[in-house]
Structures are given as structure tokens and as C-alpha cells.
Amino acid sequence: MRLACIVLSFAFAATGQVVPFDPEYVIPKENPRTTPADLKAGRQLFLGQCARCHGSNGEGGRGAVLAHPRLRHAPDDEALFLVIRDGIKGTEMPAGFAVDTRETWQLVAYVRSLGRIAPEQLPGDPKRGRQLYQSQGHCSQCHIVHGEGGSLGPELTEIGSRRSAAHLRAALLNPASTLPEGFLQVRLITRQGLGITGLRLNEDTFSIQIVDLNGGLHSFFKDDLKELQRETGKSPMPGVQSTFSPAQVDDLVAYLASLRGNE
Amino acid sequence: MRLTICALALLPPLAAQVSFDRLRQSDSEPGNWLTYSGAYSARRYSGLNQIDRANVRQLRPVWVYQMQTTERVETSPLVVDGVMYLSEPGGSVTALDTLTGRPLWKYVRTVRKEARGCCGQVNRGVAILNDMVYVGAFDSHLVALDIKSGIVRWDVEVGEPKLGYSITAAPLALKDKIVVGIAGGEYGVRGFLDAYDARTGARAWRFWTVPAPGEPGSETWSGGSAKIGAAPTWVTGAYDPGRNTVFWGTGNPGPDWNGDARLGDNLYSDCLLALDGDTGRLKWYFQFTPHDTHDWDSTEVPVLADAVVRGEKHQAVLFGNRNAFYYVLDRGTGKFLAGRPFARQTWAKGLDDSGKPIRLPDSEPTPEGAKIYPDLAGGTNWFSPSYSPQTNLFYVPSRDVGGVYLKGNAEYKPGAQFNGGGQSPIVGEDPVGAIRALAPDTGELKWEFKLHSDAGAGVLSTAGNLVFAGTNEGDFLALDASTGRPLWHFQTGAVINANPVSYLSAGRQQVAIASGNSIFAFALVDQ
Numbered sequence: 001m002r003l004a005c006i007v008l009s010f011a012f013a014a015t016g017q018v019v020p021f022d023p024e025y026v027i028p029k030e031n032p033r034t035t036p037a038d039l040k041a042g043r044q045l046f047l048g049q050c051a052r053c054h055g056s057n058g059e060g061g062r063g064a065v066l067a068h069p070r071l072r073h074a075p076d077d078e079a080l081f082l083v084i085r086d087g088i089k090g091t092e093m094p095a096g097f098a099v100d101t102r103e104t105w106q107l108v109a110y111v112r113s114l115g116r117i118a119p120e121q122l123p124g125d126p127k128r129g130r131q132l133y134q135s136q137g138h139c140s141q142c143h144i145v146h147g148e149g150g151s152l153g154p155e156l157t158e159i160g161s162r163r164s165a166a167h168l169r170a171a172l173l174n175p176a177s178t179l180p181e182g183f184l185q186v187r188l189i190t191r192q193g194l195g196i197t198g199l200r201l202n203e204d205t206f207s208i209q210i211v212d213l214n215g216g217l218h219s220f221f222k223d224d225l226k227e228l229q230r231e232t233g234k235s236p237m238p239g240v241q242s243t244f245s246p247a248q249v250d251d252l253v254a255y256l257a258s259l260r261g262n263e
Numbered sequence: 264m265r266l267t268i269c270a271l272a273l274l275p276p277l278a279a280q281v282s283f284d285r286l287r288q289s290d291s292e293p294g295n296w297l298t299y300s301g302a303y304s305a306r307r308y309s310g311l312n313q314i315d316r317a318n319v320r321q322l323r324p325v326w327v328y329q330m331q332t333t334e335r336v337e338t339s340p341l342v343v344d345g346v347m348y349l350s351e352p353g354g355s356v357t358a359l360d361t362l363t364g365r366p367l368w369k370y371v372r373t374v375r376k377e378a379r380g381c382c383g384q385v386n387r388g389v390a391i392l393n394d395m396v397y398v399g400a401f402d403s404h405l406v407a408l409d410i411k412s413g414i415v416r417w418d419v420e421v422g423e424p425k426l427g428y429s430i431t432a433a434p435l436a437l438k439d440k441i442v443v444g445i446a447g448g449e450y451g452v453r454g455f456l457d458a459y460d461a462r463t464g465a466r467a468w469r470f471w472t473v474p475a476p477g478e479p480g481s482e483t484w485s486g487g488s489a490k491i492g493a494a495p496t497w498v499t500g501a502y503d504p505g506r507n508t509v510f511w512g513t514g515n516p517g518p519d520w521n522g523d524a525r526l527g528d529n530l531y532s533d534c535l536l537a538l539d540g541d542t543g544r545l546k547w548y549f550q551f552t553p554h555d556t557h558d559w560d561s562t563e564v565p566v567l568a569d570a571v572v573r574g575e576k577h578q579a580v581l582f583g584n585r586n587a588f589y590y591v592l593d594r595g596t597g598k599f600l601a602g603r604p605f606a607r608q609t610w611a612k613g614l615d616d617s618g619k620p621i622r623l624p625d626s627e628p629t630p631e632g633a634k635i636y637p638d639l640a641g642g643t644n645w646f647s648p649s650y651s652p653q654t655n656l657f658y659v660p661s662r663d664v665g666g667v668y669l670k671g672n673a674e675y676k677p678g679a680q681f682n683g684g685g686q687s688p689i690v691g692e693d694p695v696g697a698i699r700a701l702a703p704d705t706g707e708l709k710w711e712f713k714l715h716s717d718a719g720a721g722v723l724s725t726a727g728n729l730v731f732a733g734t735n736e737g738d739f740l741a742l743d744a745s746t747g748r749p750l751w752h753f754q755t756g757a758v759i760n761a762n763p764v765s766y767l768s769a770g771r772q773q774v775a776i777a778s779g780n781s782i783f784a785f786a787l788v789d790q
Contacts, residue, residue, distance in 0.1 A: 025679075048630060048669065052690065062690075099685075100674060204736030205715040206752050 025101060031077045031112070033105035042110030045103055053092075058114035059164040062181070063093070069115040072161065072261075080108045092181060122165055122254045124247070129255025132248055137240065145259060152199070152215060153237060154180065158261040168256045172249060175237040185234045186210055188220065189227040199236070281343055281391045281410075283438050287504045293726075294767030296342040299388050299433040300647060301764065304567040305501035305510075307649040308724050309765035313772035314787060315727035319741045319751045323788040325773065326364030328357075330780045335760060338777050339388040339433065339647070339721070342766035347775070348410075349782060350386040350433070354400030356408060361768035364784060368413035370398075370406075378402035379678065380429040381449040387499070387645070387762075388433030390441060392461050397441045399430030405443050405459055417464035421445060425678050427452050433499045437509070437540055440467050444496030448514040448560065451491035451681035456511055456536070458543060468543030472496060472513045472531045480530035488525035491675050493517030494532040498562040498645045501580075503594060507540040510567070510580055510594075514560035518673035519639075520628045521556070521683025528553035533561040535582060537597060547597035552586045552620065556628055557610070557668060558639040558686075559585040566650045566657065570704045572600040581650060581703050583659040587642030588614060589706035603706040605699055606642030607663035610635055628668035628684050638666030639686045640717075647721030647762045649730065654744045656700040656709055658730050660718030664694040698722060698732050700747060710747035721762030723774070731774055733759030739776050739783065755783055 033042075047056060053063030060066070073088055074080035084104050087095040099107065133139045140149035143156045159168070171178040184200040186208070196218060198210035208228065209219045213236055222228065240249060281297060289295070289302045293310030300307045314322060330336060334352035341348045346367065347359040354372040359365065374384060384401040391397070395416055396408045402424045407416040421443060422428025427450020434443040440458040448454070454472035459465065472494035474480040481489055493516055500511030516525055516532035533552040538545060551561045561584055570579035570591050578594040587608035591601040599618030610626035626635055640662060648659040666686040673683030688694075696717035700709045712732075720733035729750070730742045737759060740752040757779025765774045768786070775784045 048632065049685075049687070052687075100672065100680070100682075102674075103672065203715055204754070205713075205734055205738050205740070206749075207754075 027078050027081055029076070029078055031081075031105050031108050033102060034109045038106045038109050039113060041103070042106035042108070045099060045107050046110050049099070050107070055164060058111065059120070059166065060162060061164060061167050064162050065164055066111050067114045068161065071111075071115070077108055077112070080111060081105065084108065120165055122250070122257055124250030124252070124254030126251070126254040126258040128248075129251035129253070132244065132252055133255055136243065137252065142237070150215070152211065152213065156256065156259055158259065160257040160259040161261065163256075165253050165257050169249065169253050172240045172252060174239055175235040176233050179233070179235060183235075185231040185236060187227075187229040187231060188225050190220065191224055191226050193226070197236075280393055282393060283436075286392070286436060295344065296340070296764045296766045297391065298341070298435065299339055299390070299499040300501070300564055303437070303502040303504060305499075305564050306566055306568065306651075306724075307564075307647045307721065307762065308651050308726075310726045311765050311767065311772045312726040314725065314729065314774065316729065316743055316750060318787055319727070319729060321787045321789070322741070322751055322753070322774070322785045324753065324783050325786045325788075326784050328359055328364045328366075328782045330357075332780050335383045335385050336777045336780055337385045337387050337431075337645070337760050338782075339762040340764055340775060340782065341389055341391055342764065343391060345768055347782075348389050348391060348396050350389050350398050352386055352401075353384040354386055354398050354402075354404070354406065354430070356389055356396060356398050356413060358396075358413060359782075361766065361773060361784065364782075370408050370413040370415070372398075372400050372406070374400065375402040375424060378424040378429055379427055379450070380431070380446055381680070385431045387431060390434040390436040392436035392441065395461065397434045397436065397443075397461075399432060399434055399443050401429050401431070403428040403430055403445065405430070405434065405441065405464070407441075407461070407464060419459065419464040419466075421457055422447070422452065422455075426450065427678055432497050435499050435502060435509070436461065437502050437504075440540070442500075442509060442511075444498070444500075444511065446495050446497035448493040448495040448497070448517060449519065449680050449682060450493075450678065451517045451675045452493060452495065453490055454492070454494035454496060454513060456496045456509075456538065456543070470536065470538055470543040470545065472534075472536070474530065483527035483530045485526035486524060491517060491681065492525065492529060492532065494529075494534075495560075496562065497560070498564060501565045501567050502540065503567055506595070508546060508594075509536075509538045509540050510565040511536050511538065512560070512562040512565060514562050515555050515558045518681045518683030519556075519558040520668060520685065521670050521673045522554055524673065526554075529555070533559060535561060535565055535580065535592065535597070537594075549590075549592055549597045549599065549618065551582075551584045551588070551590065551618075556670075557586075557635065559641055561585065562645060563643060564647050566648060567594065568650045568652070568657075568703055570600065572704055579703075581648075581657050583643050583648050583657070583701075585637070585641030585644055586610070586620070587637045588620070589657075589659070589701055590618060591704065591706070592618075601705050604642070605659055605701055605706055605708070606661045606696075607636045607665070608642060609665070628670040628686075630670050632667040632669050632687065634665060634667050634689060636665040637662060638664045638688070639668075640664065643718065646719065646760070649722045649724040650703060651724035651730075651744055653726055653728060654700075654724070655703060656724075656744065657703045658722045658724055658744075659699050659701060660696070660720060660722055660732065661699045661711075662694065662696040662717040664696070664717050665689050665692065698730065698742065698747070700730075700744075712742050712747040712749065720759040720776075723763035723765060725765055731763040731765075731776070733761065733763065733776055733778065735759070737778060739763075739778065739785075753783075753785070755779070755781075757781070
């Protein structure tokens with residue numbers, strides 16, 4: 001969830017409180033920077049600082065889809081200004097550190113223009129995709145949608161509003177190519193010779209916590225391990241190209257793209 | 264009531280006088296922690312050895328004090344005769360009994376709403392002189408408190424908060440003065456270092472870290488850029504009583520990442536200053552990063568120790584810089600003696616004979632973003648290094664993290680941030696770091712202890728041949744000071760962004776560190 005991929009940490013405060021650029025600034029309800037020149041400047045800023053996560057046209061990627069008329073965290077321009085300026089707590093979206101007030105409004109103008117782009121037309125059928133998800137795909141063994149399913153993989157209830165269709169397709173065909181930030185598969189062997197493969201839940205200098213592929217939770221001091229392999233770039237999710245036809249992949253993508261929470 | 268009286272009767276006598284002589288000879292009373300870095304030499308070294316390599320495994324928390332704050336806590340407490348004096352975010356102060364962790368008094372600072380700063384209302388500590396405790400408040404005031412009650416004796420404005428001046432550093436008491444630095448490097452302030460009369464609060468001297476037009480150094484700023492040139496002084500320095508010299512680092516020039524409007528070396532940004540303690544007169548300066556465009560403040564703690572360089576013994580200043588280079592400077596002249604990188608860096612080929620960086624191409628921020636090591640938080644930062652005379656090693660918490668530096672517009676407006684760009688993380692690269700032990704004379708790596716992530720807390724070395732450190736994941740740990748071997752650790756449950764201290768409480772050595780919003784005190788527990 002990165003709109004402005006800039007770290008807020010001048011004097012070493014990556015997790016510090018976000019302080020407004022100018023405490024005296026009264027945020028107008030409507031965007032004062034909406035001329036064609038502002039839009040052009042906003043696009044330039046967006047491409048330099050936001051597109052890496054949100055995609056060049058706001059189609060999403062690591063960050064949320066912005067090519068949408070209604071943004072969950074930013075129902076109006078004032079809210080969008082605050083999201084860009086202050087970030088969204090508890091998400092990967094940081095505060096906009098490298099943009100001043102004028103540039104923030106230019107970004108607001110450009111992001112709003114993305115929402116006016118016609119939504120992407122997808123070739124698949126979401127209803128068929130839903131059936132495939134629940135039957136042949138066995139997807140619900142590892143993913144929760146609207147409270148149903150297993151919890152090893154990421155929840156997908158709102159995945160359509162957070163990831164582009166292209167990103168979803170890539171995740172289905174080659175899961176390791178779209179791993180989320182911080183995702184790590186590990187394989188460890190204890191001093192007693194017990195081997196476990198799982199996903200890292202947490203780690204510090206002295207210990208590691210994992211969930212194994214059956215959902216079991218484990219915590220180890222590293223001193224008690226004979227081996228700890230970090231399988232960077234690996235995912236326990238199988239690619240679907242061997243189990244689904246291209247048309248069925250289209251259907252699955254269409255279903256996942258339709259998952260937008262309670263919208 | 265009777266119970267309270269009985270309990271108080273067991274406490275040590277409170278609030279002894281802390282004279283300048285005691286501060287000057289703090290090495291002779293290792294049971295107290297009298298200045299920000301433990302002594303004027305700023306070594307963050309404790310002469311206590313009750314806790315050592317053999318028994319450190321028996322170290323346990325003996326009390327925890329929780330602050331009522333959601334702000335980031337970077338405080339480094341002082342301890343005098345069994346009482347801990349602790350600053351809290353914004354500039355509040357609490358006196359704690361170190362036997363029980365119970366408060367004795369509190370001064371609550373209400374920060375004025377016009378105060379602003381880049382990085383939260385952090386506060387790193389207090390100073391003590393005679394019968395007063397001194398704290399810099401976030402709204403840029405210096406406050407003197409009665410050491411027995413916490414009642415305000417005087418309160419003076421140091422800089423105008425509306426313009427972006429704030430105080431986050433612990434003051435430093437020397438002779439009859441209180442030296443205090445300011446923050447505000449992201450607001451286009453004109454930086455300075457001040458000294459105030461300890462008794463009255465009257466300003467004794469000011470050294471402007473950005474010269475006025477016509478003054479020496481003003482030629483290193485193009486156009487009118489000097490008047491908004493920043494160079495703040497937001498971490499506590501060191502003092503050499505024999506030379507009556509204050510050593511203090513200065514921060515980045517403003518705007519941070521766009522140097523187009525401030526061509527030149529931009530003195531005295533990113534410098535170590537040597538100032539006369541009585542007058543604030545400049546004796547010498549050494550600039551680590553001329554014309555900085557990466558926000559590499561040189562506000563790290565200068566450490567005073569001897570160094571033998573090319574066979575000659577020098578009274579030296581040891582300096583681990585945010586730009587990822589380690590420096591040895593002659594304390595009398597500021598002459599560069601030795602230096603080399605101690606953390607991952609890609610911006611300089613090395614240092615020339617005078618200590619100036621030999622810059623590599625493609626190491627400047629660009630509108631599209633340029634990948635450079637270290638990131639803006641640097642090879643190290645404000646958190647303290649340590650020097651142990653016992654091992655003759657310099658310990659530095661290190662970061663091996665790169666960033667993508669962006670150059671942007673910079674338009675000055677009083678009181679608003681004045682950055683000229685920014686920096687994003689390198690996607691897919693986890694931040695890493697280590698506690699490193701360097702040979703003080705050369706900076707040669709003697710050992711390192713790798714951390715799970717980058718360093719964000721200071722280190723303390725002790726006569727028990729230990730180095731204490733903290734991690735982003737909340738581990739407080741002890742290493743063998745000679746080898747770096749881990750000997751003990753405790754999970755505190757929250758990020759550690761503070762410096763450890765050590766002292767005696769009722770004759771028993773404690774080690775304390777802030778973690779999250781709490782102070783943890785540890786002592787040996789019989790098994």
C-alpha cells in the first residue's frame with residue numbers, strides 16, 4: 001500500500017510520528033491544484049515516486065489499485081491529501097516525505113484522474129472462476145475469503161481492490177514472482193534432527209517463529225537449531241498452469257479481481 | 264502511611280550536590296552516571312565490574328518503569344546516588360528510585376502547539392549540575408528544575424519553535440554553564456550551539472553553525488542560502504576539561520537532498536566543532552561531508568581517547584560518522600589522522616590525506632532516484648558508540664543499508680519542511696547491520712556481531728569486559744567485549760531506540776535501557 005514510496009526518517013525516525021509539513025496549513029476541502037499543468041506535474045511525481053508500487057497507471061501491484069473511482073482510505077480530496085502526506089498507519093503506505101504541499105495536491109489531482117479511466121475489461125467469467133477456486137483449485141485450503149478457508153496463505157477477501165489483474169495472473173502462474181513484502185519460506189533442522197518447512201512469522205537476532213505447512217505454530221531459539229535455511233523467492237503455493245487451461249486461468253483472475261470486500 | 268514512611272527510610276539519601284568537580288572526575292565514581300555519555304570523554308564506558316562475562320547469564324530485570332506516552336523514546340538516563348533522572352518525550356522529567364523503580368517526582372512539560380520537528384517529540388536526556396536538573400523541551404525551551412522536587416527554577420526560550428527550532432538532545436553541564444544544541448535541520452533554520460548560565464538561565468554564548476555574510480565560511484554558501492542553511496546540533500557532544508574545549512557535531516545543510524541553491528562546502532554543516540568552553544569561540548573544525556546532499560548529519564557522539572597513529576601517540580577524537588566512515592582526529596588541532604569505512608558505502612572511493620571524501624560518480628540524488636549506500640539514516644546515527652580502555656576497542660552500532668535518493672523541489676517557507684527530495688528503501692533488500700569493534704587507531708575491524716536487522720540503539724562497554732546493545736526487535740543483549748561472542752539476551756517486547764547506562768543501586772550494579780515506552784533495569788539475581 002504505497003502511494004508515495006518515500007521513507008519518513010530524516011534524523012532516524014523510520015517509525016517515528018508523522019509530523020505535518022506545516023502545522024498552520026488549513027487543508028481546503030477541494031483540490032486547489034487541478035490545471036492541466038498540475039496534472040502533468042502530478043503524473044511526473046507519480047511516475048517517480050508512486051508507480052513502483054501502484055503501477056504506472058494506478059493498476060496496482062505491491063500497492064493498492066488506484067484506477068478506481070472510489071478509494072477506500074480516501075473518499076474525498078482532503079482525505080487523499082492526508083493519505084499522501086501522512087501515510088496510512090499499520091500499512092506499507094508511508095508518509096510523503098519528498099513532496100511539498102503544492103506537489104501533494106498535484107498528486108491528488110493525478111490520482112483522481114486515474115479513477116476516471118475505464119476499468120479493465122477482463123476476458124474470464126468470475127462465476128466459473130469461483131467454482132474453480134472452490135473445487136479443482138483447492139484454493140480455500142490455504143486462503144480465507146469472507147471468513148471461509150484456511151489461513152496459511154494471504155487473505156483474499158479484498159484482493160481485487162489491492163492487486164491488478166496482471167498481478168493476480170502472475171501470482172497464479174508463478175507464485176514466487178509476486179511474494180509479499182517480508183514473506184519468507186524457511187527450512188530448519190533442530191539439534192534433535194527434526195526437520196520443518198514453513199513460513200516465517202517473526203524473527204529476531206536470537207529466535208525465529210514459524211508456521212509449518214499444516215498450520216502448526218513453532219518457536220525456536222537459533223542456538224537450538226542445527227540448520228536454518230532461508231528459501232528466499234520460494235512459495236509453497238503451486239503454480240496453476242499444469243492444472244488449469246488458459247481459459248480457466250482467465251476465469252480465476254476474473255473471480256479474484258471481483259473480490260472487493262464489502263464494496 | 265506508616266508503611267510509606269518505613270519504606271522511604273530504607274531509600275538512600277536523595278539529591279546530593281553534583282559539582283563541576285564531580286562531573287570532571289566522574290571516572291572516579293563509576294557507581295553514578297553523571298552525564299549523557301557517562302563522562303566528559305563521551306566513551307559510554309562503565310568502570311563497574313560486578314556483572315562480568317562469567318555471571319552475566321544471571322542478569323534479570325529487577326523493575327520496569329512505564330511512561331504514559333505513544334511517542335518514540337530515545338532517553339539515556341542519569342543516575343546520582345541511587346536516583347535516576349529520566350527525560351520523557353517532549354521534555355518531561357521523572358526522578359526514579361533505582362531500588363524499586365518508583366517515581367520520586369515528575370515534571371510534566373506541556374509542549375506548545377506551535378512546536379514542530381521532523382521525527383516526533385523525542386528527548387534523549389537531562390544534565391545535572393549542583394542542585395539542578397536541566398532539560399531541553401521540544402518547544403525549544405531550556406528548563407532548570409530543582410533536583411529535589413522537580414519544580415521549575417527557570418525556563419528560557421532557546422529558539423523560535425514556529426520556525427522549526429526544537430530541542431531533542433540532552434544538555435551538557437560544564438563549569439557554571441549549560442550547553443544545549445537544537446534540532447530543525449529539515450526546516451531551514453540557521454543552526455547554533457548555545458551555553459546558558461546554570462544559575463540564572465541567561466545566555467552566556469552562542470556559536471552560529473552557519474556564518475553570517477562576510478564571516479569566515481560564508482563564502483562556502485552560494486547566493487543567500489546560508490541564512491536558511493540548517494546545520495543543527497541535535498546530539499550531545501564531549502568536553503575536554505584540560506583544554507576547556509567543547510566538541511560537538513553539526514547536522515545536514517538545508518535543503519537536505521537538493522544542493523543546487525547552496526553551492527560550496529556549506530560550512531559548518533556536517534562538521535565536528537571544537538569550541539572554547541567559556542566563550543564559544545571556534546578553535547577548529549573538521550568537515551566530514553562537504554556539500555552534503557544525503558542528510559548525513561555529523562551529529563554522532565565524538566569520543567575522546569588516545570590513539571597511536573603511525574607510531575605517534577595522539578590525544579584524539581574518535582568518530583563513527585553517518586556517512587559510513589570512521590575518523591581519528593587530533594584533539595588539539597582537528598587534523599585528520601586516519602579513517603576508513605566501517606559500514607557498507609558506495610559514494611566515496613576513500614578519504615584523501617586530509618580526510619576529505621574522494622567522491623564516486625553517480626552518488627548524487629536524481630529526480631528519477633539514485634541507489635546509494637548508506638541510506639539517509641547512515642552507517643550509524645545518533646545512538647551512542649562506546650570506547651573501552653580495558654579492551655582498547657571502539658564499538659559502533661552499524662547499518663549496512665542502501666536507499667534510493669530522490670532530488671526534488673525546495674521552496675523555503677518559514678516553519679515548513681524544506682527538504683528538496685527524499686529517499687525510498689531499496690525494494691527487496693532487508694535492512695541489515697551489526698555491532699562492530701574497531702581498532703581505535705585505524706578503524707580496522709576486529710570483530711562484528713551481526714544483528715537480525717539494522718542497528719538502532721547505542722552500546723555500553725563495561726569493566727566487566729562486556730558490551731551491552733539493543734535491537735529493533737526488542738532484544739537487549741550482552742557480548743564479550745574482546746570477541747563479540749553473545750553471552751546473554753533478554754526480549755523486552757518492543758523496539759529499542761536508546762542508549763544503555765550502568766550504575767550502582769544500594770551497592771549492586773544495574774544496567775538500564777529504554778525499550779518501547781519503558782525503562783528496564785537489570786541486575787544479577789542469585790540462582
